[in-house]
Amino acid sequence: MTTNTVTGGHFITFEGIDGSGKSTQARMLADHLIAEGHEVVLTREPGGSKGAEEIRALVLEGDPDRWSAETEILLFTAARRDHLERTILPALAAGKIVICDRFADSTRMYQGLSRGDLRNVVDQLHDLMIGREPDLTILIDMDPAEGLSRAKSRQTAEERFEDFGQALQDQMRSGFLALSREYADRFRVLNGAGTPEEVATRVMEALAEHLS
Known part of the structure; x- marks a missing residue:
């Protein structure tokens, strides 16, 4: 399937629970x-810029209770602002x-x-400091037990949120599905x-539908 109708200056995000395969599908x-000849920037959050990558290590590594939810919101918003600017x-x-x-949307879920x-705090900070929503958000829906098993099998240092358990x-799955209705x-x-190839076909179909 061709997507030659996609234009530049387009912002696409992938969301989902841990282990849903969204990183693979984004890539x-x-x-x-x-x-197809498009100029593409593939990036991630938290991260995507030098300063935001430094914050990533702070929020994704360590004990589950390392930060309060309020502190996490501030850290994620600071990382996102730097990512957005740079x-x-x-x-x-x-x-x-x-x-x-x-x-x-991940901050709306995981912290909000x-x-x-x-959630209201997340949205207020977003409106004040970010002020930008994606043009298209692709939510990869996955059974939570399977997703957690996938995520834990990676055995990386970035397992702080996986350590909160199923x-x-x-x-998060219920929350993301509710969010998809809110921002339909x-x-x-x-x-x-x-x-991954079967899911990628669904992604391409969703993108074509979005652009039609």
Whole structure:
């Protein structure tokens, strides 16, 4: 399937619970669009700029109770602001397609929902310091038990949120699905079951639908 109708200056994000395969799908979509001749910036959150990558180590490593939810919101927002200034906005201004593995919707879920009723705080900070939503958000929906098993099998240092256990993943899946209804104009929910190639076909179909 061709996506030659996609234009530059387009902002696409991938969301989902841990282990859903969104990082793989973000990379596969970027590779596909580059092969079609598009200029693509593949990035991630937290991270995507020098300062934001430094903050990434602070929030994804260490004990689960290392930070309060309020502190996490501030850290993630600071990382996102630097990422936005140094990577996302310059790329969009240059007419490039930006594909980002997680963005503000993850903060709405992991900090705004899971660790207290702080969604309003997340949204207020987002409006004040970020002020940008994606053009398209692809939510890879995955069974929480399978996703957690996948995530833990990676055995990296960045397992702080996985260490909260399956209860968090169950809550996050429900929360992401609710968020997809709240922002139905930009969300596309895709079944994450199957091979990476099968899921990638669904991603391409969702992108074509979005652009039609």
